[in-house]
Every structure is written in structure tokens, then in C-alpha cells.
Amino acid sequence: MTRKELLLQRSAWMNEPNSPVVISSRVRLARNLEDFPFPHLISSEGAAQVEQTVSQVLSTGIEPLEYISLTELNNIEHQVLIEKHLISPSLGGSTGARGVALAPDHRYSVMVNEEDHLRIQVLLPGNQLQETYRLATELDDRLEAKLDFAYREGHGYLTACPTNVGTGLRASVMVHLPGLVITKQVQQVLGAVTRLGLAVRGLYGEGSQAFGHMFQVSNQITLGKSEEDILSHLDAVTRQIVEHELQARELLRKQMPMLLEDKVWRARGTLQNARLLSSEDSMHLLSHDRLGTDMGLLPKIKDCFATLIIDTRPGCLQYFLDRELDPSQRDEERARLIRERTAL
Template identity: 85%
Template structure:
């Protein structure tokens, strides 16, 4: 498969589902090779050896009758690195690092295996909506296939050994991306999410650790893996996610009952701006698309053809330039972003006019 074709594809997690709150589910497994130091103390020669060993296995592996395609990140330009980060296929730290490293991707991006990130391997499965159990099943299948060919660092007393102590044990990080405009608008989000740290969960922004919660979107994940089984981690996260969803839906009901005109004004202003704006910054676009998504979820606005996640990702700086196949300065990006979104909104405008 041509690299350009692979990177231009919409990722599986961007598919629209019936879930009004949970955008995506992810499971990530941290694994290291037995005979090599962790990446942060690995010399360039050792890093090259790790990439060579792992990439060869990845090129030959097949999971659920699917092959993955290996890409060495040293072969990519800065925009291509951005595309991978913006689609959540690699971490920002891997995209910004140097040396021997890479990523293997399934054709629909549901599988992604990072090589020489914080650990030698980061096995990731990312699916749309609330699919934690299915995500874990697929990740386990890929992990089993890799472990059949690679000698992972494992101890009976500790489990899988990882560069960060919080990942020791199962090496599993499970997370959900949730869309919480109701809680933000009603000023309840800090109260609801602030309690999660006491439950052993971490809350981060759209692009993980250190990122901001643009577009009313948050990532919720487990913090510790040592001493917990994979089933315990997933069950706990799923239960807490259910409570978050309940709080968000109640907040939306509250807005509809107590502040209906304020709510309608917010979502219609967002739709109108998206349909007519000639310049849109990335941050403004995410915020407006979030309010627009809220409007369609509660039935105030007609739905648009292109999904919420798809529009957010396609209008990020890297993806926008990659789709248009040319470099853009900040002003040009704002202009092209607005143009792309206006086109996506055209179908909704036609629906309103016909009605």
C-alpha cells in the first residue's frame, strides 16, 4: 500500500456511532524486549537493532486475517508526523523525537504499534464509541501474535516490565474519549472529573498527557496497572465511564429544561458560523464543531454528512495540509479550514432550506 494512501484514510475510531458522549475507546499495551535496555537509556545502535527486529516481525505478522504496514518515522516529513499525531496513531512525544523509531498501521488504523517510544513497543487498538471489551480483545490477539515471535521482558513477581513504574504489571492503559459540553456549559465538569483521581483514573485533554481539553473533549484512563488484572482495569473504567455519561446526559436535560433559549442560541450560532465563516482557527473550529455536535445530538440541528471526529481531525493543521497536498501558512490554514467546513455544512443548509 502506498504510504500517502494509508495516511489519508479516515481512521476507524472516527466513524460515527449511536453514542452521544463516548467518541472512542482505546487499549494500549506497553511491552519491552528482554535483552535491550529501555528506550530512554538505549544508545542509537541499540535503538536501530530494536527497530530492525520489531519491524521485521511486524511486516510478517497477520492478526484476524489483517496485515499491518510498517513505516519508519525517519522517512516521514514534519507534516506526516503531524498527521499521525492528529489521528491519535502515534504519541506527540514519538512524533517529536529522533532516532530509529516507527509505527505499524492496519489499513483502517484500528491497530497501531509504536516502536521505540517510551517502551520498545506500544500496542494500540482504537475503535469508535463505547467498545472497551472489543478493543481489549483485538489488542490481546495482536499482543499474543507478537509474543509468539518476540521475547518480552516479564517477571512472575511483577508482570511485564516497563520504562514507567505505573505501567508495570499488565502494561495496560485503557481510555475513553468523552464529549462533555453539557457539563462544561453548566459548570459541573470540574466537580465530576475532579473526583476521578481518587478513583485511580487520570483525566487529560484531546491529545493525552499535557494537552488541553479543546472541544469539550476529555480522555479518561486508568493510572496504575501493577497489582490489577486486565479485567479489573476494564471493568472499573467502564463503570466510571457509565457514570460520566449519566452526568453528561442529565446536564443536557437541565440545559433543555432551564435554559432552552440559551442552548438554542449557542448551537445555532455555532452552525451559522461554521456555514459562513471565511477564516477559522483550529481552536475556534473545534469549539464550534463541539457545540454543533451537541445541537445534533439533542435534536435541535439537522445532522451533517461528515462526522464530528472526522471534521475535527481533517481540519487540524497537519491533516489539512496533507489533504490539500501543499504547505500553508497560518492565515492560509485558517482560510482553507473554513472552506472545508463550509463544504461539509452545505448539505445541512440544503436540508433546512427544503424544510
């Protein structure tokens, strides 16, 4: 598989989820090598040595991962990796020796020299926190057999950020909450989630906006908590969020049926006929379209929600078309692609 084929591959998490609300589940493990300073303190030579050490293990000893040095990629390729959630915006925007190892279906990605020396990530569609964790720990065990991770009895895994010390585990779910947004309950529900010790962020994590009515919910603290406690707490809260969203959708169906039908049919009509669509507008319309199909008000289209959302992002759109586009050209091509993908 060429690099282009690897990056164009549909990521596993973009397949149809097993839940109408939970789009994806992610588990990320932060790990650092014993004999090197953390990335924010390391020299450029030390960072290059970390990358060489880790990439050699990832390239030759851990199947089926393929290592890519980010210094070899152009800006659009960086953007594709960020848009597909395979690397963080901070890694994509940094400089120096750094990279990512990917599985062919992108369910595994291992970032090198981000905030920590390694960020081991597994990302799956729907509500699959336990399976995501199982796969992440299996990969972690295989890497730890070949690399000396910084670990202390009584503290656990040492990480650059104190909130990650201990298990180094950050678990998250991406949820689609149009019902709560339309009924103006979303702030109340998500405010309660933060009071339960969880973080709520936008589509691309800290500092990003909740485009397409999608939110990331994750644990904030790992020190003093077991992996099982973190996962069970997030799973319990996720079930409550799902229940609130489904109740909000039923409220719309019973008390505001014409408003609901107008929003979803208007979205479908615009998607199937628009000649220009901005990234923000398309995500908003696709969100309402997904709400309509989930509630049985609209016929299903061939591509699932997450695939359409990501494929029409600026980087992925340009990479698929194999040419750079100015904003107006992107809006035109995005509309054309969506018209093709939403045709029945």
C-alpha cells in the same frame, strides 16, 4: 496502498460512535524486548537493532500491518499521525530509530521505540472497551509468539515507567462533555473521577488542553491489578460520566432552552458561513454543533464530529491539500472545507 493513501485513510475511531458522549475507546499495551535496555537507556545502535527486529516481524509476519519508519517521514506526516492519535506526541517529536505499524483502517497501531520498545494500540469508535481489549490481546499474543517480551513472575511485564509494570495496560475513553462545561459542572465531575484513581487529560493526552469539550479518561496504575479489574473500573466510571453529561444536557433543555438553542444555531451558522476559522475556534463550534444534532435541535450533517475535528487540524488539512500553508491560509482553507462539509 501507497503511504499517502494509508495516512489519508479515515481512521476507524473517527466513524460515527455508538454513544452520544463516548467518542472513542482505546487500549494500549506496553511491551519491551528481553535482551535490550529500555529506550531511554539504549544506545542508538541498540535502538536501530530493536527497530530492525520488531519491524521485520511486523512487516512480514503480522497481517494486515504496514511498517513505517518515522525517519522517512516529513514534519507534516508526523503531525498527521499525532493528530489521528496513531502515534504519541513524544514519539513524533523524538529522534533516532523509531516507527509505527498501521492497519489499513488504523484500528491497530504499534509504536516502536517510544517510552517502551513496543506500544500496541487498538482504537475504536464509541464505547467499545471490551472489544478494543480483545483485539489488542489477540495482536499481543501474535507478537509474543515471535518476540521475547520482558516478563517476570510476580511483577508481570516490565516497562520503562513503574506505573505501567504488571499488565502494561492503559485503557482510555475519549468523552465529549459540552453539557457539563456549559452548566459549569465539569470540574466537579472530573475531580471525582481523579479521586477514583483515574487520570483526566485533554484531547492529545498528558499536558494537552480539552479542545472541543473533549477529555481523555484513563487508568493510572497497572501493577497489582488484573486487566479485567482495570477495564471494569473504567467502564463503570465512564457510565457515570455519560449519565452526568446527559443529565446536564436535559438541564439545559429544561432550564436554559434559549441559551442552548442560541449556542447550537450560532455554531451552525458560523460553520456554514465563516471565511476564516482557527483550529481552536472550529473545534469549539463543532462541539456545539454536535451537541445540537445529538439533542435533535439541528439537522445532521454528512460528516461525523470526530472526522471534521481531525480533518481540519493543521497537519491533516495541509496533507489533504498537498501543500504547506501559513496560519492565515490554514484558517481560510479550514473554513472553506467546513463550509463544504456542513452544507445540507
